[in-house]
Amino acid sequence: MHDTTAAHHFHAEKNKTVGRFFEHNKRSVFYVALILLFAAFPLTGSSYWIDLGVNIGFYTLLALSLNVILGQAGIFNMGHMAFYGVGAYVTAILNTVWHWPVFWTMPLAGCAAGLFAAIVARPIIHLRGDYLLIVTIGIVEIVRIALLNDIGGLTGGSNGIFGISRPVLFGFKIVKPIHFYYLVWGMVAVSYLLFYMMRRSRFGRALNYIKTDDVAAEGCGIDVAHYKLLAFVLGATWAGMTGSIYAAKMTTIAPESFNFMESCIIFAVVILGGGSQLGVLISALLFIGLPEIFRQFNDFRMLLFGLAMMLMMIWRPQGILPMRPRLYAVSKKLFSGAKESTSKGQEKIA
Amino acid sequence: MPLLKVDHMTKNFGGLVAVDDLSFNVEPNSIVGLIGPNGAGKTTVFNCITGNYTPEAGSITFDGQSIKGLRPHKIVELGIARTFQSIRLFSDLPSIENVLAGRHCRMKAGMLSCLFHAPSQKKEEEASVERCMEELAFVGLAHHWQDPAGSLSYGNQRLLEIARALASDPKLLILDEPAGGMNEQETKALVDTILAIRKRNITILLIEHDMRLVMKICEKLLVLEHGSLIAKGEPSSVRNDPAVIEAYLGSDANKW
Ligand SMILES: Nc1ncnc2c1ncn2[C@@H]1O[C@H](COP(=O)(O)OP(=O)(O)OP(=O)(O)O)[C@@H](O)[C@H]1O
Ligand SMILES: [Mg+2]
Numbered sequence: 001m002h003d004t005t006a007a008h009h010f011h012a013e014k015n016k017t018v019g020r021f022f023e024h025n026k027r028s029v030f031y032v033a034l035i036l037l038f039a040a041f042p043l044t045g046s047s048y049w050i051d052l053g054v055n056i057g058f059y060t061l062l063a064l065s066l067n068v069i070l071g072q073a074g075i076f077n078m079g080h081m082a083f084y085g086v087g088a089y090v091t092a093i094l095n096t097v098w099h100w101p102v103f104w105t106m107p108l109a110g111c112a113a114g115l116f117a118a119i120v121a122r123p124i125i126h127l128r129g130d131y132l133l134i135v136t137i138g139i140v141e142i143v144r145i146a147l148l149n150d151i152g153g154l155t156g157g158s159n160g161i162f163g164i165s166r167p168v169l170f171g172f173k174i175v176k177p178i179h180f181y182y183l184v185w186g187m188v189a190v191s192y193l194l195f196y197m198m199r200r201s202r203f204g205r206a207l208n209y210i211k212t213d214d215v216a217a218e219g220c221g222i223d224v225a226h227y228k229l230l231a232f233v234l235g236a237t238w239a240g241m242t243g244s245i246y247a248a249k250m251t252t253i254a255p256e257s258f259n260f261m262e263s264c265i266i267f268a269v270v271i272l273g274g275g276s277q278l279g280v281l282i283s284a285l286l287f288i289g290l291p292e293i294f295r296q297f298n299d300f301r302m303l304l305f306g307l308a309m310m311l312m313m314i315w316r317p318q319g320i321l322p323m324r325p326r327l328y329a330v331s332k333k334l335f336s337g338a339k340e341s342t343s344k345g346q347e348k349i350a
Numbered sequence: 351m352p353l354l355k356v357d358h359m360t361k362n363f364g365g366l367v368a369v370d371d372l373s374f375n376v377e378p379n380s381i382v383g384l385i386g387p388n389g390a391g392k393t394t395v396f397n398c399i400t401g402n403y404t405p406e407a408g409s410i411t412f413d414g415q416s417i418k419g420l421r422p423h424k425i426v427e428l429g430i431a432r433t434f435q436s437i438r439l440f441s442d443l444p445s446i447e448n449v450l451a452g453r454h455c456r457m458k459a460g461m462l463s464c465l466f467h468a469p470s471q472k473k474e475e476e477a478s479v480e481r482c483m484e485e486l487a488f489v490g491l492a493h494h495w496q497d498p499a500g501s502l503s504y505g506n507q508r509l510l511e512i513a514r515a516l517a518s519d520p521k522l523l524i525l526d527e528p529a530g531g532m533n534e535q536e537t538k539a540l541v542d543t544i545l546a547i548r549k550r551n552i553t554i555l556l557i558e559h560d561m562r563l564v565m566k567i568c569e570k571l572l573v574l575e576h577g578s579l580i581a582k583g584e585p586s587s588v589r590n591d592p593a594v595i596e597a598y599l600g601s602d603a604n605k606w
Binding site for chain 2: 220
């Protein structure tokens, strides 16, 4: 039994077997099917469904970016909407005041959110999980109140900013919901791939060590504070870029879109996802999509949302899909010819 | 010149003086044992050296450089690797990834090359996996490379911690009770492993309660009681030191 599971887990370039080849292709087939499904979805639906799809896409992007911080590094950030808001407002201001094209503002919106995250997180990143949670709630509230108070006369107070122009990509104006659908889900695909690669690297491993045991990680030579900050800034930058597209989609943004409650929802989506990106995607579809579909039940839908979360906590506390083990290419000669271990026991003592 | 020089080091916990004005040297390429009754302050000494605690007074010099007050990861980078008395592996992660954690500080790929899997990142990753497999083979765990660390036997977990420490290319290896929880046969194998580590020109400082192991491999012993040194020297002379016998009789007579 031990041997068969072993054969499924490693991926040895130097001695491929048919079984492993199939295992490998099964995933590719799954992802190709998934991409086709998402690409075909707008062809069947009405504009209501497409708009819902765009909305879920924004949440998915936010959840994937928070997954780097919370799912991978285990940093309790309940203020993710603050960075989304910073990105959205940077684009809105640059676009309406100085008439910058939306796509030009996007890298700047990301950088601004990342810089903001670096400044606010630096002094607090070493805090224990529960304290960090409270401080990040404070951050999202401070940002919202600052926007409400029309800081620098640029944010427009409670009315927000309107008249943000549509983005233009290689001469093509992105206006209709269906355009935004492909833009946003294209961004989801790119983010998914990049974060997947990130996880399978020194950087991704460092985040996982820190999440598991930060004292042991530091003791092994990992600069815990540095990597926590990097994860935080990377996630915030992504949220900022997402906010940029959000501003262009809505053409009007207001402080109330970036509140604590929304941060909570993203947080819950990531926790319920279980750490893997596929889990986060499914979680976003379920927990953002379903309540929208049940909108006709009005107040009941939040009740259903809460109930679903409680049931999850009871029956699947590890989340929808926990992280899969990483695969390593190890040639057989490196592990089979080795001398026998000193102990063959498998049971764990103490 | 000693590799490690601890000078008048003091560490307090509230009113408790855990390490009291302690001074000792560790010469390059030696195996030094730090022994003493339970609660003598041995682990605290290690935690001060590795940067987990900052001593209130005194100095710690490693390889000619003061390391007092540096953060633990910095000290690993400078060449001191450790194992923990209470095993601290990443128990859900496969053995190979536990060893890769130790290799981390010798790898260079930055965040962007990790996101895009730059060619240099891929090459470094391959070389690191191979190097870590060699360390696993060195401690005899190569065939466990993909088993979660938590599924290994207690003795093997201690060996895995040693492999993880070795992966960081240390000059000084600090082992906190490496034989703790091992059976006789495992302890015997551990002695061979420790001697093989020294052959790689790695200096070893270890805490151990198993006196047979200590007597067999240590060239020099430091005996700690209530945070201060009560004896030091060759194992044979320390063993007959009246102060040492007194200390052990006072607390834990059957340890010898
Ligand atoms: N973090 C801490 N906070 C408070 N007191 C501590 C702390 N760490 C250790 N001590 C105390 O310092 C003293 C020395 O502890 P230490 O763990 O260094 O002993 P030790 O020699 O390693 O003992 P053992 O052989 O049992 O491992 C003990 O009295 C212990 O209770
Ligand atoms: Mg101890």
